[in-house]
Amino acid sequence: MSEPILEVSGVAKTFILHLREGAKLPVVEGAGFDLHAGECVALGGPSGAGKSSLLKMVYGNYRVDAGAIRVRDGEETVDVATTAPRRLIKLRDTTMGYVSQFLRVIPRVGALDVVAEPLVHDGVPVAQARARAGALLARLNLPERLWQLPPATFSGGEQQRVNIARGLIAHRPLLLMDEPTASLDAANRGVVVELIEEKKRAGVGILGIFHDTEVREAVCDRVIDVTSFGRAAA
Ligand SMILES: Nc1ncnc2c1ncn2[C@@H]1O[C@H](COP(=O)(O)OP(=O)(O)OP(=O)(O)O)[C@@H](O)[C@H]1O
């Protein structure tokens, strides 16, 4: 098999609750798994198991106490756990995308430009980026009358579709997704399943949290049970 695009090994993390007299909350210990190109792996386990936390560690939003998170970036391998912030930003620009659970709304920017922005950032001409954004929003059944409006007042499901379109529009070899379909109806969940399958065919490796069983079964090749990463008692 090809070299993994993501290799997590020996990752441990304990939250220190400063407002609770420094109480310790261990989340994961000895977390380890691989992810290959074209593969979709789900993080599983009950609420509070540490799925979102682990995803944030891979993206570099949460520091880890121990272990390595190696991401292949072309010919190089970057360890998210120890790399410099500037290298992490570059890694996110070229290699690692993140679809959060909720859209972080940018004031006064219309939906079409919110979605087109990652392509513009990659150097795609604005008109072309907008055309691709429109095509993606149309596939996700976002009514065209909303495209020029800022998503702040959109419904939960409309915002989630804008968020998914923004997260999927540019090519990133590694995609992290935290419950991308939680507020969607069945028809739009189906569209997201198709989009994820297209990404896999394009060789993208996906690590995600998919609460919806149907979506998970449709797109995921394996489930990693986060509770197996020994969450020791405090
Ligand atoms: N920044 C933080 N500071 C302190 N504790 C945190 C922080 N982030 C998460 N936790 C705690 O870590 C544990 C795991 O949280 P996490 O959000 O990773 O769970 P999850 O598996 O994603 O759950 P859900 O399925 O409900 O989304 C929880 O007990 C949570 O309270």
Ligand SMILES: [Mg+2]
């Ligand atoms: Mg979560």
